[in-house]
Amino acid sequence: MPTPSFAARYLGRTVLAIGAHPDDIELGIGGTVALLAAAGIRVVTAIVSVPAEYELRSAEAKESAAILGSEPRILLEGGCRRIEDLKNYQLVGLLDALVREAKPAAVLTHGPTDFHHDHVTVYHATVAAQRVMQFDLFSYVPTMTRPVPVPFEPNAYVDISSTMDKKLEAIAAHKSQFYSRGLAFEFYRDLARVNGRMVGVDYAEALAVDKIVFA
Amino acid sequence: MPTPSFAARYLGRTVLAIGAHPDDIELGIGGTVALLAAAGIRVVTAIVSVPAEYELRSAEAKESAAILGSEPRILLEGGCRRIEDLKNYQLVGLLDALVREAKPAAVLTHGPTDFHHDHVTVYHATVAAQRVMQFDLFSYVPTMTRPVPVPFEPNAYVDISSTMDKKLEAIAAHKSQFYSRGLAFEFYRDLARVNGRMVGVDYAEALAVDKIVFA
Amino acid sequence: MPTPSFAARYLGRTVLAIGAHPDDIELGIGGTVALLAAAGIRVVTAIVSVPAEYELRSAEAKESAAILGSEPRILLEGGCRRIEDLKNYQLVGLLDALVREAKPAAVLTHGPTDFHHDHVTVYHATVAAQRVMQFDLFSYVPTMTRPVPVPFEPNAYVDISSTMDKKLEAIAAHKSQFYSRGLAFEFYRDLARVNGRMVGVDYAEALAVDKIVFA
Amino acid sequence: MPTPSFAARYLGRTVLAIGAHPDDIELGIGGTVALLAAAGIRVVTAIVSVPAEYELRSAEAKESAAILGSEPRILLEGGCRRIEDLKNYQLVGLLDALVREAKPAAVLTHGPTDFHHDHVTVYHATVAAQRVMQFDLFSYVPTMTRPVPVPFEPNAYVDISSTMDKKLEAIAAHKSQFYSRGLAFEFYRDLARVNGRMVGVDYAEALAVDKIVFA
């Protein structure tokens, strides 16, 4: 008998994926987003800000969302913005509003050990947004285009064997990052293989459970 | 739309609850066991050893299992035994065999921060039993008949509002502990109320996720 | 022979309670403040800022302090202010000045694991204020009007059985929070009961010791 | 006004110091024991076992206790014994009995990060002995005759400026360890100086608070 699926848990509901910037969601949980979307679940992929090249990167994010099957959103839309230009209470306010509107059954966001200041800020603001309503909360692996070893202790795994390629395709849609700047993202296939072996599947994305509630 | 249930995740499969001694499972996850059993899921409640008054305590454990609706098991059956009389590899061997037979989709056991030496030993042996096959692994709150504050950081909650009373009834079935020795177990109702408020329900049992795998 | 009291330790000296906003002190350590004040100890309850409805919330804080028997203080007085509008060194400066003036034997403040950004900021600034002089430093439980589970590992407990009701009365004095917004604060009675049972009393507030010095 | 003293807290009551072997208590908290005893507090210094040279080392321990002013006790008395020859439940039983008899207001013992297996075992057994009754519980610094760096995070400090010399004298009473084997114990003076500077006194012993209860 197969392992119960992530999709089964959220069928008929909304899952909210949050990334500080374009490509974070794809690097961290692109396979999971594609898996949920393929099962007919509404997945909102919300990018907090686009720090540079707004038009180009927004277009890439839109293309990537089309590949994954998610509903893209840019919270600080309309032009280049930096998360640090917001006060924390403003960022919490933005996420509160998003949660009120999307009513997510689960939220997937950055984790507290990430080395990027904006990522950690977004994590803490998402934790605070739990005041608005109850939702399952998961953190994903530190995301980076150039490797910096930081600790991450996953305890949840999603089998993305069927969407591994789609994840890489969605990452590749961010051409301005991975082609112009010559960055390799094969790392994410290697990481998914190691995580997959840990739980007996070909490829897996690893998550850390912040809170999960069972009725 | 209600939160997806713990039972929904394990329907048609077996859940294995492990406690070092009689009454541990009831104190830690009695409500969850009752909830799963009520949904028709096979729950094996395995006690590793009975350290004293074998006949009496085995009978109490059997009565408690009848209340919860679980399938009781005593691993070191036939007489009083102490977990410390086993080598660790022997305990791991016992749990390996149990896992091979029960093929659990999830295992719920003691956690690593418990203050009772046997509880911690059982936790580590259960972690090792993951070599045999993949299963979801959860730790439950340190269980005690007399309070000793030790840290426990839950990140999963099961709504036991509908089985709160059954949990207390199952604990009370261990008459030799809670009546002869005059111990109070109302603490566990108070704790469930606090955990419940944390996630917006009347009563909840708190767990720590060691590993959960989603297909 | 009874357990030595918190008041006995600080008799004839000043204890300083710090909260980021109105009602934080009451939720976290209202019972302890009342207990100390009842023993004739000078307790300064310092609120860093009032983020909204300055007149109303200041009045409520004053009323609450009258109930607890403390000497209320608003650090950023005169109007609505946000802690984030201060630089960290400015906040440390404010607390340095307060410590220089009040010469506290003990300071009780927020803890580092709180989910509210301002609370964590106040905690770190208080740690830094130890440069000014030696004082015992304790952190209190994450305070919230709507529950968000975050870890907190207490190791000190104050028996507030005699001031439990006064604590709730002081919380209730913040009518704009708990009546207009329909928030429940019975959670804090439940939490005190669980903490009390841990140490054999009816109700207790839990603290984490940051530093305690014995002559 | 001076900092409230450790002795003031325990006046008229019993403090129990536990060490796995002879000289552990002196290395870890000899200054504190001397300070409490000098204030007229009954201090029981309990050694769990003497692993070698029973007569010699018992005599040294007795001499050391005379210097500190404590009431010495050897739990596994009558000959050389090893803690590992006890099952954990037997060790817990020994400590339970000691606690029942001494009725300590505070217990000071080894900490969980010590590198010596017996020390850690004694720590965990002492934690479990809290089932018997409520007492303040403190851990002391890893003790060693030859240095092995292991983490220890103190949060309580006792000013031992007045008993620093007595502490070294008590350590020196263990002649078979520190003279025959040529071991230096000046390290403990250096460590006390560093800890003292941290809290503004000449010499201090550092402790970690496991539990402290205030009435």
Added chain:
Amino acid sequence: MPTPSFAARYLGRTVLAIGAHPDDIELGIGGTVALLAAAGIRVVTAIVSVPAEYELRSAEAKESAAILGSEPRILLEGGCRRIEDLKNYQLVGLLDALVREAKPAAVLTHGPTDFHHDHVTVYHATVAAQRVMQFDLFSYVPTMTRPVPVPFEPNAYVDISSTMDKKLEAIAAHKSQFYSRGLAFEFYRDLARVNGRMVGVDYAEALAVDKIVFA
């Protein structure tokens, strides 16, 4: 200019690798051992015990050591033995003696978060052996033939690109484990690739620094 090599640090000295059982050293640090040996450094690969099939597994260990270029040692030699049959002080005694004889400049052993009870025991005994003399101490990744996810936070990396194949060859020499039992060890190549990418090389083994001393 290339990164300074691990071998450069230990040239003309002895490095001691410790594994609880045959194949642990190969899985954890086979590439590092081969790298050091290739540079002319004496590497002692010490296996604590062979729990089953003594003749067969000893022969395999010898063959593997020949591949890596190390000097093999079985501490509990002469027949099948279990680490749990030793008391901790006996194991520490064994390692003390080994350290006295080999006089290692560095020791590489299991880490404290490993899920195998014997591995953790060996780790703690090695920490204690630092009493004998000063040496650099490193822990290696949890080793397993069937995956069990446990946390491990490396902070040191050894570039094993030149010995990756030799590592796998040495693992494969343990035919009774990896061929008869059909176990896959390709996981270790995948893991080395992920660790390598983290530090900009093809393949790396990850270590956690327990202690490193620089003159």
Added chain:
Amino acid sequence: MPTPSFAARYLGRTVLAIGAHPDDIELGIGGTVALLAAAGIRVVTAIVSVPAEYELRSAEAKESAAILGSEPRILLEGGCRRIEDLKNYQLVGLLDALVREAKPAAVLTHGPTDFHHDHVTVYHATVAAQRVMQFDLFSYVPTMTRPVPVPFEPNAYVDISSTMDKKLEAIAAHKSQFYSRGLAFEFYRDLARVNGRMVGVDYAEALAVDKIVFA
């Protein structure tokens, strides 16, 4: 045979020491800097900002660098500046540029547990600067002119017996801090003695390894 030296590892390369303000580097790693410089290694000692008395403190820093033999640098040069006046991405940008220019084989900076907000900010920005290139990364002890106990768990030690006096001389060069304000810095000699005893030398500076890579 002597322990391999820190200098041996970085011969012919550049080591970068980063401190938030003047005197941080001296307090934390003055002995190590002097040791490396004495071995002919280029050491860049980079101060991020001078918060007050720019001319005076810059001159002191220059004098101190002359004593240590390092190449001083002030990142926010030309006048008094506060680190908090930079956005995090600006600070990361500054450090990125420094790393690109200095091409350090190792970077030594503040650690994450420091109580000074600026120190922690500098630590995190340095971690992020690893995106630019690979370098060994070490954190040093929390630095303070007035003691505040905060946890720090070192695992690397540098023998500074030969440069202990030079370290104190360099600290003393910051006359405006340690003479005008009457601050004692003998604490740092005491601390080095305790750390030295831990690893069998007269004086040592303690570091925490964030990342070290061996070829």
